[in-house]
Amino acid sequence: SLTECMIPSAFVLLDTMPLTPNGKVDRRALPIPNKAEFGLDRPFSAPQTVAEEVIANIWKQILNIERVGIHDNFFNLGGHSLLATRVISRLQNDFQADELPLRCLFESPTVAGLVNELTRIWGDRQTVEQIAEVLKSMESLSAADIDQMLLAPQIT
Template sequence: ALATTLPETLIPTHITTLDTMPLTPNGKIDRAALPAPDLSVARVGYRAPVTGEECRLAELFAEVLGVERVGLDDDFFTLGGHSLLATQLIARIRSDFGVQLPLRTLFETPV
């Protein structure tokens, strides 16, 4: 239903149901107390990187995203990536590989 009204970048990749929202003493949502989404459900198959470049790139994805491993078919945004992490990843790619990638590249090809 969200896809009919929102741009693709605003559609949530994960939805977690809660019995109650954790609140601060002031009655606001306690974001620190929210559970982390279970990303294991979204990962159906794993195809390991083969070349040295693929392995290093997968390591960078995993480090920036804070996940254990990233395969060739894993989508950056499905694994919890967002625009701020995307800028970090692009900076790490520039540093480690010595290439100048525009940020839009990650949004166009997130796998």
């Protein structure tokens, strides 16, 4: 049996496969499946919390896409195992969640699912939201701002 991420999310019937002059499949000439086949035609659910927003932004950066809803499936948006590794690595680093396994993205491939996984690791949602608020505030800092903060004398 295959895991869910290995099962194609859509099939497109073709009379013939488009080929390159070398006789290989021309991937660029393949038709794009209908959005309904991908499940992308359902209403968009925007991130409601800071944690959801931070995780959605990570997905947007890694998948190089414009928008991510909290119920969008990572693999239906173009994600694959190598990109999943990058997402989990970022989450482990950003949320200080070394216990977050790669497997959780395959089992819960949505932003909402990952927030639930982080909540399980940290023990409560409030901690996850507090970490996300710090991460979001850091996003707006320039490199010069960060350097200035690092060079500022520490008050003890």
